[in-house]
Amino acid sequence: MLSPKYIDRVVNVGKTLKHKSVLLLGPRLTGKSSLVRHTLKGVRVYNLLDNDVFVKLSRQPSRMREELIASDKMVVIDEIQKLPVLLDEAQMLIEERAIRFLLTGSSARKLRRGGVNLLGGRARTITLHPFVSKEIAHLDLARALEFGLLPPVYFSGQPEADIADYVGTYLREEIAAEGLTRNIPAFSRFLEVAALCNGQQINFTKISNDAQVARSTIQEYFEILKDTLLAYELPAWQRTIKRKPVQVHKFYFFDGGVAHCLKGGGVLKEKSPEFGSAFESFIFHSRVCALSPRKVNSNIWSASAWNTNGAGWASLK
Secondary structure (H helix, E strand, O other), X not given: OOOOOOOOOOOOHHHHHOOOEEEEXXXXXXXXXXXXXXXXXXXXXXXXXXXXXXXXXXHOOOHHHHHOOOOOOEEEEEOHHHOOOHHHHHHHHHHHHOOEEEEEEOOOHHHHHOOOOOHHHOEEEEEOOOOOHHHOOXXXXXXXXXXXXXXXXXXXXXXXXXXXXXXXXXXXXXXXXXXXXXXXXXXXXXXXXXXXXXXXXXXXXXXXXXXXXXXXXXXXXXXXXHHOOOEEEEOOOOXXXXXXXXXXXXXXXXXXXXXXXXXXXXXXXXXXXXXXXXXXXXXXXXXXXXXXXXXXHHHOOOHHHOOOOOHHHHXXX
16 A cells, blocks of 8 residues: 555644644654654754764753754754653743744653653643544555554555564563663563453453563553553443443553554454454544544543534544
8 A cells, every 4th residue: 555645634733833832742653753844844853863962962951052043933852752851941942032842752651750841831732643534535444443543554565564563663662762661571461461451441450460460560551551642541431320330441552453463463354353342442543533632532421522513423534
């Protein structure tokens, strides 16, 4: 499948940047860098994945302030979680020079755990998810359910190999590199068991037994997945008068292809339980993406999430 040069995303970063800075968060390969290149051309970019740039700014964060000139009205810092101290520099430049920043990152966890400044309302946080159906003309549903909707995977000529590389490299090695966990074998076992629980109610004790990892560690691993935007927790529905409300939440990976790969992959046969589970994840993903710009994704079943004219449901089509 050939990929078009660029696909317009539902997220409108450029419109927001006209008024204030933006913290753009999303897992790796969701298209943050492509969105930046397409939206902002000719602006100064500090890519912290570039080792030379990282070393230079880690030794002297104020160097960014010294390098910026009067014509620099907008600046991009890519993968800001690798050097959170730059947020202080960004805030100073926002206040003193009215510079607007586009800060991208794949983990808010490292920022929060470091107790760093998150710009105190001076930047709007936007989440970039994998593709949604309205972004792709003639969506191949079977392909989306089997391999997911990460842009480079969906349009890959070898999607099975690419999603396996993503799972093997990013979910294990890069999370370890970020210092989020040091016990990679235990985390790998947890990921495989967690994938089997995709779309199901969370039973920490059972997952702990199956993964051979302490229950408290399992809970910590789930928090890592949520904070790195790799998973979501669906709160139990509480509004019922006929029976006792369900207290256990459900868990979903951010991309169905990732969950399917962790389960072992293979062809999804229609009308099979696996196909039904994958389709449920697809619908959940669509709903999260639709509600995310409205800042209600922490309670996606909230009545306020949908307006009365049905625009919420229309956004999933």
